[in-house]
Amino acid sequence: MRQRDTDLSRRSILRGATAFGAASTLPLSAGVTAADPRREGPKPDMDEVDPERFDYDDAVREYEQIETRTGAEIWVDIIRPDTDEEVPTVMVVSPYYNTLGRGWKGEFKEPQEGPEYPTSPGAPLFSGDGETVPFPEWYDEYFVPRGYAVALMDLRGTRNSSGCQVYGDRDEVYDAVDVVDYLVETEWSNGAVGMTGGSYDGTIAIGAAAEQPQTGRNPEALQAIIPIRAIGRWYDYAFVNGAQIAGQSLITPSLFTEYLAAGDTQNAYTDDDRYALHVLERKACMGTFGAAVSAGHASPYQDATDEFWRERSFTKSAGLFNTPTFVIHGLFDYNVKTHNIGYLWERLPDDLPKKLWLFNDGHTDPHDPRDPEEGGSNLYPFQDRYVEAVHRWFCQYLKNVEAGAQIDPTYEVQGADGGWRDGGSYPASEEDLTLYLGPDGGASEGGAPGGVAAYADGPQSSAPDSRTFVTDPFDSDTRVSGQFGFELGIIADGTDATVAVEILDVPPDAEPGDDATTTMTPDREAPLLFSYAWVRAWYRDTVPMRGLSIPHDGEPLSPGALEEVAFGSLYTDVVIPEGHRLAFRVSNAAGGTLGSEQGGDVRIVCGSEGSRVNVPVAPPAGSDS
CATH class of the missing domain: 3.40.50.1820 (Alpha/Beta hydrolase fold, catalytic domain)
Incomplete structure (x- = not known):
C-alpha cells in the first residue's frame, strides 16, 4: 500500500473542472x-x-x-x-x-x-x-x-x-x-x-x-x-x-x-x-x-x-x-x-x-x-x-x-x-382529510356510528382475519402526498397486538377484495395497493402519528381495556382519480410482516370520537418537468 500525502492545503476541495474554458465555475x-x-x-x-x-x-x-x-x-x-x-x-x-x-x-x-x-x-x-x-x-x-x-x-x-x-x-x-x-x-x-x-x-x-x-x-x-x-x-x-x-x-x-x-x-x-x-x-x-x-x-x-x-x-x-x-x-x-x-x-x-x-x-x-x-x-x-x-x-x-x-x-x-x-415540497400535503371508521365498514367525513369492528390476531380469535373500511367515491382527482396518519382506539384480548393496514385505490368497477396490483397506470381496472401502515401496539407510547418513529420502552396492553394507538403509513405521492374510492384493509399482518399472534380478538372502536384516518391531501402537482 502506498503512503499518501495527507496535506490537502495545496488543493481546493472545490475545484473548477475544465482546462478548455467552456464552463463557468461557481462561487x-x-x-x-x-x-x-x-x-x-x-x-x-x-x-x-x-x-x-x-x-x-x-x-x-x-x-x-x-x-x-x-x-x-x-x-x-x-x-x-x-x-x-x-x-x-x-x-x-x-x-x-x-x-x-x-x-x-x-x-x-x-x-x-x-x-x-x-x-x-x-x-x-x-x-x-x-x-x-x-x-x-x-x-x-x-x-x-x-x-x-x-x-x-x-x-x-x-x-x-x-x-x-x-x-x-x-x-x-x-x-x-x-x-x-x-x-x-x-x-x-x-x-x-x-x-x-x-x-x-x-x-x-x-x-x-x-x-x-x-x-x-x-x-x-x-x-x-x-x-x-x-x-x-x-x-x-x-x-x-x-x-x-x-x-x-x-x-x-x-x-x-x-x-x-x-x-x-x-x-x-x-x-x-x-x-x-x-x-x-x-x-x-x-x-x-x-x-x-x-x-x-x-x-x-x-x-x-x-x-x-x-x-x-x-x-x-x-x-x-x-x-x-x-x-x-x-x-x-x-x-x-x-x-x-x-x-x-x-x-x-x-x-x-x-x-x-x-x-x-x-x-x-x-x-x-x-x-x-x-x-x-x-x-x-x-x-x-x-x-x-x-x-x-x-x-x-x-x-x-x-x-x-x-x-x-x-x-x-x-x-x-x-x-x-x-411535486413542490415533499411531503406536499397541506391539510388532512379526516375519515372516521364505522362498524359497517365505512370511512367517512364528519363522523361514523358507534360500535366495534374486530379482526383476529392469533389462533385463539373467532374474529375474521381482516376488516375493510371504504370511502365514498371521490368527487375530483385528489393528490395524497406524504404519510397517512392513523389514530385508532383498540381493545385487545391479549397483552400485545399488531395492526397492519393495506391502503388501496379502488376503481369504480372494482371491489376492495379483488386481486390488487402495484402497477399504477391510467387505465387500471384493478385496485391499486399503493401503501401500507403497520404498528406493534407494545410500542404505542413512542410511535408518532407521522414522522421519524423510534419505538422503545414498550409496555404490554391491558387485556380488555381501550388503548390509543397512533402511527403513520409509508411515504407516498399518488393521485386518487375522480370516481375512485379509498379502502383500508386492517389485519394483524400484511406485506411480509409478522403478526403478534397474541391479541386474540382485536376490536377497533368506531364512532364520531373513535378511530380515524388522516389523509394527507396536497395541491395538484405542477406542470410536466
Missing part, C-alpha cells in the same frame, strides 16, 4: 454548506460544459488495497483518464461484485489475475447470466472520457476485501470514509469524491455522508451523493413502527453474512500476500459475526435506541450532512420501503443542496432502458433522463461547474402516465 458559497438558489432559464448543454475529452481506451487502470481504521484491507478498482489534470472521483461501494452482480445486466467484476494460479469467476450461481467485466455498470464508460476517475470498492468481507461481512455494522461506513480520504489524497485527485449506487450500494453512500464530516480526515471530501432505492436506517429495513418484517429480519441478514459469504471466493490470489489468511478469516466470520448479526435481528421486540440499531442509523445524523444529496426511490418499493427516504429527507438541513425523485415503480434500476415487454424492470423507462441528471449533479458538485443541477424542481414525481411533474 465557493455554492459548495456543500448552502443550497443553490433555483436558477432561471435553460439548462446548460452538457456536451459543452463537460464534454468527452479523453480516450477511454487509454485510461489508467489500477487497484489499491487500503488498510482502514477497522484493520481491514479494502480492495478498490480504479479507472481514470490518462491526464495530468486533477480529476474528481465517482465511487461505488458494493457487496455484490462477486455474487449477485450489479446493474440491470447483473455484471460481475472480473477476477484480478495472479501470476501463477487460475482465478475464480466469483459465485455466478447466485445471479444467473451476468457477464464478467472489469468495471460493472455504466459509470466508467460514461464518466472517464469526461474527466472523472471511477472507483469501485469491494465491501468488507466480499470479493477481494478482508474483514467480516457485518451487514449494516458501522465498520462498513468507516471503511468507505477511509477510502474516500485515501482517494482525495492521491496526486491525481482534485479533492472531491461523489458516491452513488442502488440498494446496499446507495446505503453506504448515505452512511458515508453521515460519517465523513464527523470522523473523516477530510470532512468535506465527499462532495455529492446519489443514493438509489437505499436504506437510511437499518432498523427501518427490518421493522416498521415496531412491526417485524419477516424476510428482512429473519432471512436477509444470514443471506449476506453466511450464505453469500460461503460462495464469495476472494480472487486476488498471489497478488495478495495474505490471501490464505483472508480465506480463513472469511470462513470464520460466518459463525461469529454472521451469527451475531442474525441473532441481533431475530427478536420481534426491538428497541430502536439500542446500540445495535443506533450504529446502523444514518438518519439520526442527517442534520449534519454537508454533502449535496440527490435521492432516487421507487414509489412502490416494498423491499427498501419509502419511510427509509422519507425520514431521511425530512431531516436533511434546509440549506443543503438536495433533490428527490420518486418514480412509478418498485425496487428497480433507473438505468434499465428496456420496455417491460422486453424484460425491462421499469414500467416507464427513463434512462436518458436519469443519466443526464446524474451527470449534472456530479459535474456541478465535484467539478464546481454550473451544470444546471438546481434548475429543475427540487422534488419531482412520476405519475400514472409516466410523466414527471414538479
Whole structure:
C-alpha cells in the first residue's frame, strides 16, 4: 500500500473542472454548506460544459488495497483518464461484485489475475447470466472520457476485501470514509469524491455522508451523493413502527453474512500476500459475526435506541450532512420501503443542496432502458433522463461547474402516465382529510356510528382475519402526498397486538377484495395497493402519528381495556382519480410482516370520537418537468 500525502492545503476541495474554458465555475458559497438558489432559464448543454475529452481506451487502470481504521484491507478498482489534470472521483461501494452482480445486466467484476494460479469467476450461481467485466455498470464508460476517475470498492468481507461481512455494522461506513480520504489524497485527485449506487450500494453512500464530516480526515471530501432505492436506517429495513418484517429480519441478514459469504471466493490470489489468511478469516466470520448479526435481528421486540440499531442509523445524523444529496426511490418499493427516504429527507438541513425523485415503480434500476415487454424492470423507462441528471449533479458538485443541477424542481414525481411533474415540497400535503371508521365498514367525513369492528390476531380469535373500511367515491382527482396518519382506539384480548393496514385505490368497477396490483397506470381496472401502515401496539407510547418513529420502552396492553394507538403509513405521492374510492384493509399482518399472534380478538372502536384516518391531501402537482 502506498503512503499518501495527507496535506490537502495545496488543493481546493472545490475545484473548477475544465482546462478548455467552456464552463463557468461557481462561487465557493455554492459548495456543500448552502443550497443553490433555483436558477432561471435553460439548462446548460452538457456536451459543452463537460464534454468527452479523453480516450477511454487509454485510461489508467489500477487497484489499491487500503488498510482502514477497522484493520481491514479494502480492495478498490480504479479507472481514470490518462491526464495530468486533477480529476474528481465517482465511487461505488458494493457487496455484490462477486455474487449477485450489479446493474440491470447483473455484471460481475472480473477476477484480478495472479501470476501463477487460475482465478475464480466469483459465485455466478447466485445471479444467473451476468457477464464478467472489469468495471460493472455504466459509470466508467460514461464518466472517464469526461474527466472523472471511477472507483469501485469491494465491501468488507466480499470479493477481494478482508474483514467480516457485518451487514449494516458501522465498520462498513468507516471503511468507505477511509477510502474516500485515501482517494482525495492521491496526486491525481482534485479533492472531491461523489458516491452513488442502488440498494446496499446507495446505503453506504448515505452512511458515508453521515460519517465523513464527523470522523473523516477530510470532512468535506465527499462532495455529492446519489443514493438509489437505499436504506437510511437499518432498523427501518427490518421493522416498521415496531412491526417485524419477516424476510428482512429473519432471512436477509444470514443471506449476506453466511450464505453469500460461503460462495464469495476472494480472487486476488498471489497478488495478495495474505490471501490464505483472508480465506480463513472469511470462513470464520460466518459463525461469529454472521451469527451475531442474525441473532441481533431475530427478536420481534426491538428497541430502536439500542446500540445495535443506533450504529446502523444514518438518519439520526442527517442534520449534519454537508454533502449535496440527490435521492432516487421507487414509489412502490416494498423491499427498501419509502419511510427509509422519507425520514431521511425530512431531516436533511434546509440549506443543503438536495433533490428527490420518486418514480412509478418498485425496487428497480433507473438505468434499465428496456420496455417491460422486453424484460425491462421499469414500467416507464427513463434512462436518458436519469443519466443526464446524474451527470449534472456530479459535474456541478465535484467539478464546481454550473451544470444546471438546481434548475429543475427540487422534488419531482412520476405519475400514472409516466410523466414527471414538479411535486413542490415533499411531503406536499397541506391539510388532512379526516375519515372516521364505522362498524359497517365505512370511512367517512364528519363522523361514523358507534360500535366495534374486530379482526383476529392469533389462533385463539373467532374474529375474521381482516376488516375493510371504504370511502365514498371521490368527487375530483385528489393528490395524497406524504404519510397517512392513523389514530385508532383498540381493545385487545391479549397483552400485545399488531395492526397492519393495506391502503388501496379502488376503481369504480372494482371491489376492495379483488386481486390488487402495484402497477399504477391510467387505465387500471384493478385496485391499486399503493401503501401500507403497520404498528406493534407494545410500542404505542413512542410511535408518532407521522414522522421519524423510534419505538422503545414498550409496555404490554391491558387485556380488555381501550388503548390509543397512533402511527403513520409509508411515504407516498399518488393521485386518487375522480370516481375512485379509498379502502383500508386492517389485519394483524400484511406485506411480509409478522403478526403478534397474541391479541386474540382485536376490536377497533368506531364512532364520531373513535378511530380515524388522516389523509394527507396536497395541491395538484405542477406542470410536466
